[in-house]
Amino acid sequence: MTSVPQADEHGYPYTNEWYNSLKRSLGEAGCRQLGFYPIPPDFLLSVVIPIFNEHKTVENLISQVKAVPIRKELVLVDDGSTDGTREILRNLEEQMQVENDPQNQVRVIFHEQNQGKGAAVRTGFMEAQGDVMLIQDADLEYDPSEYPRLLQPIIEGKADVVYGSRFLGDQPHRVLYYWHFLGNKFLTTLSNCFTNLNLTDMETCYKLFKKEVIKEIAPGLCQNRFGIEPELTAKVARRQCRIFEMSISYDGRTYDQGKKIGWRDGVKALWCIVRYGLKD
Ligand SMILES: Nc1nc2c(ncn2[C@@H]2O[C@H](COP(=O)(O)OP(=O)(O)O)[C@@H](O)[C@H]2O)c(=O)[nH]1
Numbered sequence: 694m695t696s697v698p699q700a701d702e703h704g705y706p707y708t709n710e711w712y713n714s715l716k717r718s719l720g721e722a723g724c725r726q727l728g729f730y731p732i733p734p735d736f737l738l739s740v741v742i743p744i745f746n747e748h749k750t751v752e753n754l755i756s757q758v759k760a761v762p763i764r765k766e767l768v769l770v771d772d773g774s775t776d777g778t779r780e781i782l783r784n785l786e787e788q789m790q791v792e793n794d795p796q797n798q799v800r801v802i803f804h805e806q807n808q809g810k811g812a813a814v815r816t817g818f819m820e821a822q823g824d825v826m827l828i829q830d831a832d833l834e835y836d837p838s839e840y841p842r843l844l845q846p847i848i849e850g851k852a853d854v855v856y857g858s859r860f861l862g863d864q865p866h867r868v869l870y871y872w873h874f875l876g877n878k879f880l881t882t883l884s885n886c887f888t889n890l891n892l893t894d895m896e897t898c899y900k901l902f903k904k905e906v907i908k909e910i911a912p913g914l915c916q917n918r919f920g921i922e923p924e925l926t927a928k929v930a931r932r933q934c935r936i937f938e939m940s941i942s943y944d945g946r947t948y949d950q951g952k953k954i955g956w957r958d959g960v961k962a963l964w965c966i967v968r969y970g971l972k973d
């Protein structure tokens with residue numbers, strides 16, 4: 694029986710040693726099928742987290758992000774929270790600075806006033822330094838343990854942008870609002886008509902960008918609220934980026950649990966699809 698391959702001396706997977714040892718036992722094709730691949734040691738992932746009144750979930754979410762075995766910087770952008778989230782973030786920042794974990798650097802930015810998810814994401818992208826940047830909502834609807842899968846097409850040089858899709862594949866999905874799903878489908882379809890991209894989930898939170906792509910786009914982002922999703926999509930489409938989609942899981946929350954997006958945001962998204970579909 695072959696022994697279980699050990700991670701390198703730091704105990705981290707995705708190193709060359711770790712990958713070579715798996716390749717010896719599983720073969721290259723087996724590794725591909727299982728999503729095992731090496732990540733360069735100097736690679737840095739920026740996890741941009743827009744946060745507004747998420748005191749119930751933010752600590753748990755941040756520990757899940759920290760547990761992902763990839764070198765990262767967490768860019769936490771508080772968007773004028775008033776429910777105690779800011780105090781939680783101050784403590785977390787202090788604690789992480791004491792830990793001084795080379796795998797998990799942290800930066801916390803406070804907006805004085807609430808501006809919306811788009812504004813928080815833009816601030817995060819402007820501050821971030823990583824080779825790849827992704828958006829992570831601060832509730833627990835999306836699962837950070839999926840980062841390595843989502844990153845693979847970028848690290849292997851095939852993609853400039855990756856969207857995680859809630860409507861592809863057989864990852865677990867909580868079954869929730871049907872009208873919401875239809876609204877999502879409609880917005881994605883309309884966005885596709887303008888961009889000529891065949892996306893299945895334009896409104897997904899999991900959007901990953903190579904640094905060069907997002908550093909070019911971020912300064913010109915205008916949408917302060919949820920209009921950021923169609924705006925980003927139209928702008929990457931216009932730049933002829935190589936876009937991949939990957940299936941992701943989705944543990945959607947209910948309005949009672951704090952979901953905030955509403956029909957007004959849907960109407961605004963419609964307007965943004967047309968507006969940014971026509972010009973930057
Ligand atoms: N709703 C809302 N979310 C914001 C705002 N600023 C930052 N966010 C963050 O943006 C993310 C998405 O918001 P969320 O309510 O989960 O959207 P939904 O799940 O699509 O309903 C969360 O991490 C929020 O904390 C804001 O002004 N309003």
Ligand SMILES: [Mg+2]
Nearest residue numbers: 830832834952
């Ligand atoms: Mg959410």
